[in-house]
Amino acid sequence: MSSSRKPSSDTPSADAERSAVPSQPAGVAPVSRRDFLAATAATSVAFGAPSVAALAQQTAGPASPAAGTQGVVSNPLPSGEAFEMYDGTAAGAVLAQLRAAGVRMLFHTNTSGFGPLWEAVDAAGDVQVINVTHEGHAVAVAAGYAMASRKLGFFxxxxAGVGNSISNLYCAWKDRVPLLVTYSHGDLSAQGKDGFESWDDTLRPTEPFTMWTANLLTEEMAEITRRAIRFAYGPPSGPVTMVWGTAEAGERVRQRIDKIDLASARHRFRAPADAIQQAARWLVEAKNPVFVVGPEVFEDGATADLLALAEKLSVPVTDTEDDLYANFPTDHPLYMGQMRTLRYPRQTDLMIGFGEGFKRREPQPGTPTVHISHDPVILGRVYPVELAIASDVRLAIRDLSDAVDSLLTRDRITRIRQSRLAQITAHTAELKKSREIARTAFFNRSPLSWERVGFELDRLLDKNAVIVPELGTQAYKMLNQFTFGGENKSKYGRTIGSALGWGVPAAFGVQLGLPDRQVVALQGDGGFLFGQSEALWSIARYEAPMLIVIMNNHLYNETRARNMNGGGQFFEEGRDYNGYLGDPNVDFAKIGEAYGLRGERVKTAGELVPALQRALHSMRDGKAVLMDIDVEVDGPSLSQPTWYQRHSIAEIQRKSRTV
Structure with a gap:
C-alpha cells in the first residue's frame, strides 16, 4: 500500500480505551467483579475457559433495567463479536465497513468507474447517495453534514476533480472535520505515462490538508477504510484522502468488517493530575480570570461542562473569530463577546484557553495563560503559555472542576461566585444595551443595516434554528443580534479556513445532518459569486427547505476595508481596484428561481419582515428560498465608490470593424 502518514501524538489512556469497548450482547447482564470471582472459585473455571458473557448468564440470571446501576462492571470484557466476515466485491467491502461505522449517507459528483460501488449501494438498500455538481461543493456538503450530524462524511x-476539491478540503482541514475523500484514478500502472485524466502521485496535491493519504487495495479494502476512519477522527480530526485506481473494485473478496462506534472513535486521554492541580490552584488564586473557548469544546461534547465550571466561580467567558460553533450561550451573563472587543476585566490575571488555538487573537502580553487542547501539536505554538495541558477538553474541564472542589469549601466557592457575578452581570447588561443602541440607531435605514437583518431573523426564526454564516468584516454586526448556544440557535461557521465558496454547500450539508431544523445560510454577494450557485441544484433536487440570505452591498467590503484602512495613494484618490461588484448588478433572486427556489428581493427596511414571513411560509411548505437583501456599505468611505478599471472587448471589436 502506498500511503503517507502525518505525525501523530495520539496517547490514549487506559480509561479512553475502555470507553470504546463494545457493550455486552443483548439479553446478557453485566457481571460484577465480586460475582465473577465467586463464580470462578465455585466452578474451578480458569480464565479463558467459558466466556464472561456465558459466565454472566450462569451467575446473574436475566438482564434487568437496573443491572448497571450498582456493583457491576460498566465496561465488561468484550464478547469477541465486534467484527464479522464479509463476502462480496471489493467495493462492497468498503461500503460494508462504512455501514458498520453507522454511515448511511454518501456524497458524489458525476464520474464513471464506480459501478461495483453503486451495485453495493443498491443491494444495501439503506444508503442514500447525495449527488452534487462540483467536487469542491461536494466536500463542503460532506463537511457540513459531518459537523452537524457528528457522523463521518464520505465523498x-x-x-480529475482533485483540483476542484482542494479549496474546501483545505477548509475541512482547518475546521478539523472528519472526512474520507476518495477519488477514482490513481492506478499505479499509469505512472510516468501522463495518460488520460492522470498524473503521477494523484493525492500529492491534497497532502497538506489531510491527516493521511492511501491507495485502496483489493485485498485490504475494509482494513484500509477502517484505518482511514481512525486517522480521520484523531485527535486532531481531519480529512483523509484515498484513491481507488489500483483496486479491482469488482473482484470477489473475503474481508473482516469491524464495528465502529463513531461517538467514541476519537481517542480520549486525560491530562496529568499535577498539571490539573496546578491550573486549579492558579484559578482559585486569580482575582480576574477569563475563559477563552474554542471549537474543541463543541467537538469534545464539553459545552455543558464548561458552562457549569464557569458558573461555579463566575468566570467571564469569551471567544474569537475562529469560534466556528456556538460553544457558550451568548445570552448568559458571563458571556463577554469576542476576545477582540474584551473590555472586562480590565486587568486579567489568568487566561485559560479551552480548545482555542489563539491563531488570530492572543492574550495580552504578560497575562499568565493556561492552554488546554486535545491537539498537543498546537499547545503553545502560536503564543508562549505558562502551562500547556494535552487532554480531551471535556475530561480536562471535569478534572479541573473536581480539583477546584478539593481546594475550596462550598462556602468559599459560593462567596467567590457571588462576589464576581454582580459586577460581571452589570457589564454584560451594558454590552446588551450597546447592541440595542447600534440596532435602533439605523433601524429603518435603507439600504438596510446589518443589525436590522440579524435582529429580524433572530426574532422570526425558530428558537433552535441553525445559522451557517460566510460573511466578512460586517459579520459581527449581524451575528451579535442572534442568541446562540445552549437551548438557543446553533451556529456552524464561518469556516476557519475563510476560503470563499464554502457557505451554501456547507449549509446544505448541515440541513442533511439536521433535517428537522430550520437552516439559514448567511452569504455576502461576493462570497456567493465564488461559484456557489451550482449548489442550488442539489438543494432543489433533495427538497431542502433552507433559507439562503445574500447580504448584497455590491461590494467586496472585507477586502476593500483591508486595502483602504492603511491609507495610501488609492485611498487618497478614492479608488479601489477590486472591491466594486456592480455593473452588472446581479439579481440573485432570479438565479434562485432558475433552480426552482423561491426568490425574494428586499430593497427597503419596510419590505424585510413581509419577505421573511413569506420565506418562512415557503420553507414550511418544503421549498427553499433565496433572499437578496440590499444592505449598507461600511468601512472607509471613498469618493469614487463605484470606480473600477474598465475594459471592454465589445468596444475593441467595434473599433476593429471601423478600421
Whole structure:
C-alpha cells in the first residue's frame, strides 16, 4: 500500500480505551467483579475457559433495567463479536465497513468507474447517495453534514476533480472535520505515462490538508477504510484522502468488517493530575480570570461542562473569530463577546484557553495563560503559555472542576461566585444595551443595516434554528443580534479556513445532518459569486427547505476595508481596484428561481419582515428560498465608490470593424 502518514501524538489512556469497548450482547447482564470471582472459585473455571458473557448468564440470571446501576462492571470484557466476515466485491467491502461505522449517507459528483460501488449501494438498500455538481461543493456538503450530524462524511468522485476539491478540503482541514475523500484514478500502472485524466502521485496535491493519504487495495479494502476512519477522527480530526485506481473494485473478496462506534472513535486521554492541580490552584488564586473557548469544546461534547465550571466561580467567558460553533450561550451573563472587543476585566490575571488555538487573537502580553487542547501539536505554538495541558477538553474541564472542589469549601466557592457575578452581570447588561443602541440607531435605514437583518431573523426564526454564516468584516454586526448556544440557535461557521465558496454547500450539508431544523445560510454577494450557485441544484433536487440570505452591498467590503484602512495613494484618490461588484448588478433572486427556489428581493427596511414571513411560509411548505437583501456599505468611505478599471472587448471589436 502506498500511503503517507502525518505525525501523530495520539496517547490514549487506559480509561479512553475502555470507553470504546463494545457493550455486552443483548439479553446478557453485566457481571460484577465480586460475582465473577465467586463464580470462578465455585466452578474451578480458569480464565479463558467459558466466556464472561456465558459466565454472566450462569451467575446473574436475566438482564434487568437496573443491572448497571450498582456493583457491576460498566465496561465488561468484550464478547469477541465486534467484527464479522464479509463476502462480496471489493467495493462492497468498503461500503460494508462504512455501514458498520453507522454511515448511511454518501456524497458524489458525476464520474464513471464506480459501478461495483453503486451495485453495493443498491443491494444495501439503506444508503442514500447525495449527488452534487462540483467536487469542491461536494466536500463542503460532506463537511457540513459531518459537523452537524457528528457522523463521518464520505465523498467519492473523479480523480480529475482533485483540483476542484482542494479549496474546501483545505477548509475541512482547518475546521478539523472528519472526512474520507476518495477519488477514482490513481492506478499505479499509469505512472510516468501522463495518460488520460492522470498524473503521477494523484493525492500529492491534497497532502497538506489531510491527516493521511492511501491507495485502496483489493485485498485490504475494509482494513484500509477502517484505518482511514481512525486517522480521520484523531485527535486532531481531519480529512483523509484515498484513491481507488489500483483496486479491482469488482473482484470477489473475503474481508473482516469491524464495528465502529463513531461517538467514541476519537481517542480520549486525560491530562496529568499535577498539571490539573496546578491550573486549579492558579484559578482559585486569580482575582480576574477569563475563559477563552474554542471549537474543541463543541467537538469534545464539553459545552455543558464548561458552562457549569464557569458558573461555579463566575468566570467571564469569551471567544474569537475562529469560534466556528456556538460553544457558550451568548445570552448568559458571563458571556463577554469576542476576545477582540474584551473590555472586562480590565486587568486579567489568568487566561485559560479551552480548545482555542489563539491563531488570530492572543492574550495580552504578560497575562499568565493556561492552554488546554486535545491537539498537543498546537499547545503553545502560536503564543508562549505558562502551562500547556494535552487532554480531551471535556475530561480536562471535569478534572479541573473536581480539583477546584478539593481546594475550596462550598462556602468559599459560593462567596467567590457571588462576589464576581454582580459586577460581571452589570457589564454584560451594558454590552446588551450597546447592541440595542447600534440596532435602533439605523433601524429603518435603507439600504438596510446589518443589525436590522440579524435582529429580524433572530426574532422570526425558530428558537433552535441553525445559522451557517460566510460573511466578512460586517459579520459581527449581524451575528451579535442572534442568541446562540445552549437551548438557543446553533451556529456552524464561518469556516476557519475563510476560503470563499464554502457557505451554501456547507449549509446544505448541515440541513442533511439536521433535517428537522430550520437552516439559514448567511452569504455576502461576493462570497456567493465564488461559484456557489451550482449548489442550488442539489438543494432543489433533495427538497431542502433552507433559507439562503445574500447580504448584497455590491461590494467586496472585507477586502476593500483591508486595502483602504492603511491609507495610501488609492485611498487618497478614492479608488479601489477590486472591491466594486456592480455593473452588472446581479439579481440573485432570479438565479434562485432558475433552480426552482423561491426568490425574494428586499430593497427597503419596510419590505424585510413581509419577505421573511413569506420565506418562512415557503420553507414550511418544503421549498427553499433565496433572499437578496440590499444592505449598507461600511468601512472607509471613498469618493469614487463605484470606480473600477474598465475594459471592454465589445468596444475593441467595434473599433476593429471601423478600421
Amino acid at each position: 467519492f468522485g473523479s480523480g
